[in-house]
Amino acid sequence: SKPIKNICCIGAGYVGGPTCSIIAYKCPHIQVNVVDLSQERINAWNSPNIPIYEPGLNEIVQKCIGKNLHFTTKVEECIEKADIIFISVNTPTKTYGVGLGRAPDLTYVESAARTISKVAKTSKIIVEKSTVPVKAAESITNMLKSNHQPNVEFQVLSNPEFLAEGTAINDLLKPDRILIGGDNNEKGKWAIGQLSSVYENWVEKSLIITTNTWSSELSKLAANAMLAQRISSVNSISAICEASGADIEHVSRAIGFDTRIGNKFLQASVGFGGSCFQKDINNLIYLCENLNLKEVAEYWHQVLVINDYQKKRFVDKIVKCLFNTLNNKKITLLGFAFKKNTGDTRESAAIQICKYFLDEGALITVLDPKVEYEQMILELSNPQLNLPIEMVKRKVQLCSTDVIEACKGSHALVVCTEWDIFKTYDYKGIYEIMQKPAHIFDGRLILDHEQLISIGFHVEAVGKKLNNQ
Ligand code: NAD
Ligand code: UDX
Numbered sequence: 001s002k003p004i005k006n007i008c009c010i011g012a013g014y015v016g017g018p019t020c021s022i023i024a025y026k027c028p029h030i031q032v033n034v035v036d037l038s039q040e041r042i043n044a045w046n047s048p049n050i051p052i053y054e055p056g057l058n059e060i061v062q063k064c065i066g067k068n069l070h071f072t073t074k075v076e077e078c079i080e081k082a083d084i085i086f087i088s089v090n091t092p093t094k095t096y097g098v099g100l101g102r103a104p105d106l107t108y109v110e111s112a113a114r115t116i117s118k119v120a121k122t123s124k125i126i127v128e129k130s131t132v133p134v135k136a137a138e139s140i141t142n143m144l145k146s147n148h149q150p151n152v153e154f155q156v157l158s159n160p161e162f163l164a165e166g167t168a169i170n171d172l173l174k175p176d177r178i179l180i181g182g183d184n185n186e187k188g189k190w191a192i193g194q195l196s197s198v199y200e201n202w203v204e205k206s207l208i209i210t211t212n213t214w215s216s217e218l219s220k221l222a223a224n225a226m227l228a229q230r231i232s233s234v235n236s237i238s239a240i241c242e243a244s245g246a247d248i249e250h251v252s253r254a255i256g257f258d259t260r261i262g263n264k265f266l267q268a269s270v271g272f273g274g275s276c277f278q279k280d281i282n283n284l285i286y287l288c289e290n291l292n293l294k295e296v297a298e299y300w301h302q303v304l305v306i307n308d309y310q311k312k313r314f315v316d317k318i319v320k321c322l323f324n325t326l327n328n329k330k331i332t333l334l335g336f337a338f339k340k341n342t343g344d345t346r347e348s349a350a351i352q353i354c355k356y357f358l359d360e361g362a363l364i365t366v367l368d369p370k371v372e373y374e375q376m377i378l379e380l381s382n383p384q385l386n387l388p389i390e391m392v393k394r395k396v397q398l399c400s401t402d403v404i405e406a407c408k409g410s411h412a413l414v415v416c417t418e419w420d421i422f423k424t425y426d427y428k429g430i431y432e433i434m435q436k437p438a439h440i441f442d443g444r445l446i447l448d449h450e451q452l453i454s455i456g457f458h459v460e461a462v463g464k465k466l467n468n469q
Contacts, residue, residue, distance in 0.1 A: 001190065004030055004198055008082035010112045012036035012045055012071055014052055014168075014275070014344065015129060015161050016088035021060045022172040024069035026202040033070045033078035045071035053343040053370050056169035076119045084195060087112050087140075088129040088161075093279050102286040104133055104279065113143035116154075123153040125191045129161050131220050131280055134287055137181070137213040155191035157182045158213045160220035165274065166341035178208045181216025221284045225300055228277040230265050232306040238268040238463030239313060248463025249445060268463040270353065270416055270443035271310040273338030275346035278304060310462075311349055315356040317460055318441050322411060327361035330435075332410040335417020335444075336368040336376055336398075343370035345379050349443075350416040354396065355385045364396045367406040369421060373398045404433065412439035418446050431455050 009020045012034045024032040036042050044051035046065070050058055061069065072078065079085060089108035094100055109130060116126065126144065128137060137156045144154045158181035163171040178199045182188040196208050211219070238248040248268040256263030272278075281300055288297035319326060338348035345351070350366075357364055358380075366376060376398055381389045399406040407413065407430045415422060423446055431438050440452055442461040449466050452459045458468050 001193060001197070002083075004083045004194060006031045006082045007033070007084045007086065007198070008078040009034045009086040009088055009129075010036075010075065010079075010115075011086075011088035011090070011108075011130070012038075012041050012051075013088065013090060014054075014165060015163070016086065017045065017050070017052060017061075018054055018057055018163065018168045018172060019088065019129065019161060020086070021057060021064060021069060022169070022202075023198065024064040024067075025060050027198060028068055030198070031068050031070075031081075032064075033072060033074075033082070035072055035075045035078050037073065037075070039073055042071050042073050053341075054165065054168045055341055060169065075115060079116055079119050079124075080121060082124060084125045084127060084198070085116060086127045086129045086159075091130045091132060091279075092275075093282050099286055102282045102289070104131070104283050106132070106136070106139070109136070109140065110143055113140050114146060117144045117146050117148045120152055120154075121149055123151075124155075125194055126154050126156045127159045127195060128156065128217075129159055131160060131224075131276065131283070132158075132217060133283055134214055134217045134221070136217060153187075155182070155187055156213070157191055157195055158216035158220075159195060160216060162220075162223065165344055166339055173202070175203060175207065178203055179216050179219060180208065180210045181213040182210070184212055221280050221287070224276055224280040225284050225303065227265060228272055228281055228307070229300075229303045231267075231269065231272045232303045232310075234266050234268050235271065235310040235462075236306050238310075241463040242317075242465060245465050251463075267418075268445060269310075269418075270314050270349040270462065271307045273346070273348040273350075275344070278307070278347050308352075311352045312356070314441070314443055314462065315353055318412065318414065318439075319360060321439055321441075321458065321460060325360065326357060326411075328363065329361075329411045330363045330365060330409050331357055332406050332413045333364055333366045333368075334413055334415045334422050335419055336366045336371045337417050337419075340417055340419045343372065343375070345371055345375055348379070348416070351379050351382075351385070353414070353416060354380055355387065358387055358392070358395060362395070365406045365410065366396065366398045367400075367403065368398070368417065369400060369419060371398070403430065408433045409435060410438075411435045412441060414441045415444050415446060418444040422446060423448075427452055427457070428455050431457060 007030055009016045016034055020032050020034045041051050089112050091104040094103045094105045137158050141156050180192050180195055182192040192210050199208055241248045252266040255261050256266050285297045285300050336350045380392045403425055437458050439458045445461055449459045459466050
């Protein structure tokens with residue numbers, strides 16, 4: 001084994017950027033180049049306004065950038081210099097052809113693999129960091145063989161990323177585990193050892209687990225599917241609570257005390273969002289269908305069905321409380337990001353909720369500290385939502401911080417994201433400037449419902465029946 005001196009990461013996104021910043025931070029002896037085709041994204045990484053908001057990330061980037069951390073579009077040059085190459089490109093759900101709406105689109109993985117194969121003049125370890133279908137490493141190996149130079153060998157490893165947005169830095173610094181899958185032969189084991197040596201700079205060896213490639217790839221899909229399933233399970237129980245008078249917070253707490261179940265990830269909500277859960281479950285469903293495991297596919301499909309149902313249920317309740325029409329009523333959405341502490345809006349529950357509101361003729365003002373206006377409009381003009389863009393721009397506004405402006409004349413506040421700042425607002429003052437009756441719908445269970453009721457609000461919350469006057 002030779003010490004790893006140079007790492008190249010293809011894809012400077014939510015995974016590639018933070019992951020490599022931590023590698024650079026913890027391994028001053030390794031040069032880390034993060035490359036991307038998007039000049040705009042690379043420019044942003046090299047500017048004071050890095051392209052993603054993630055608590056603690058900017059500080060780490062500023063400590064390492066220009067020393068052993070570099071963001072560049074010189075893809076080929078950086079591939080050639082690297083001992084290890086991470087593939088961290090996007091793998092969205094296919095929107096065309098075979099596997100439409102289910103299978104992950106491997107266009108970007110394939111293009112990265114082909115570039116590597118074309119330009120690498122020495123042997124490399126290739127690490128799939130992107131979430132890919134089971135057996136993708138095999139396909140990547142074949143893509144790499146397409147036109148590689150003589151005497152160049154590639155070892156392909158699977159090393160899925162488990163970070164969650166909003167807590168990425170902590171997740172990367174103190175991971176629950178590092179998972180590395182590789183071939184069960186001499187060369188495979190050697191490659192696993194090389195990658196492991198990088199993580200050993202800050203992760204205890206006992207937390208680095210190794211397996212064959214397929215198990216590693218499947219573990220990533222299974223972990224996300226089981227996390228999402230927990231949320232759908234809790235949300236399904238929240239529907240029972242609303243109908244029966246039980247309280248989901250009490251139920252979650254009670255079941256969470258069981259050490260076999262554990263108390264994390266039991267928060268009832270407006271439904272899960274984010275770029276991973278839905279995509280990865282679809283990926284798993286597609287795999288099951290291909291393996292003729294119809295019942296298994298249906299089982300996981302229900303996790304998505306309940307998630308959509310949760311959003312629909314929430315909106316139905318809002319419409320009902322607002323006298324069955326939202327036509328020309330101003331609704332204030334508290335939060336558009338898919339969770340707190342991120343500006344990411346991919347698959348956010350707020351998108352579908354806005355779609356329902358707009359179909360009802362509502363006027364929407366969104367209050368979110370980190371989401372950008374262009375990003376929000378881009379999400380709402382997704383062709384799948386079938387909303388005319390001019391109408392969206394006319395009816396949806398964004399206020400980053402101006403609470404008064406956002407709430408003035410509003411019929412209802414709707415909490416979609418659990419941002420801490422929403423808990424600190426002066427709701428007495430907000431009540432004064434709203435239309436009466438003033439409604440609050442807490443889709444995240446973050447507000448003090450008793451207090452809001454005593455101010456005069458009509459309050460509804462996910463998973464409970466409140467004693468409104
Ligand atoms: P992203 O869209 O933020 O970033 C991907 C980047 O890759 C983009 O900037 C794109 O321009 C670049 N790219 C695409 N093809 C390229 C090529 N051929 N050469 C150079 N650059 C190229 O995506 P992300 O959220 O970072 O996700 C990346 C992968 O990691 C996905 O497979 C995802 O499922 C997985 N993942 C994501 C998370 C998360 O929290 N976002 C967590 C775990 C795993
Ligand atoms: C997820 C996985 O947690 C992570 O391990 C994987 O690498 C990528 O996918 P992420 O999507 O970034 O991470 O955030 P996560 O914290 O898992 O939240 C996903 C969604 O579930 C959010 O919309 C969140 O608000 C929601 N959620 C989470 C709930 O509704 N209730 C909960 O109890 C937890």
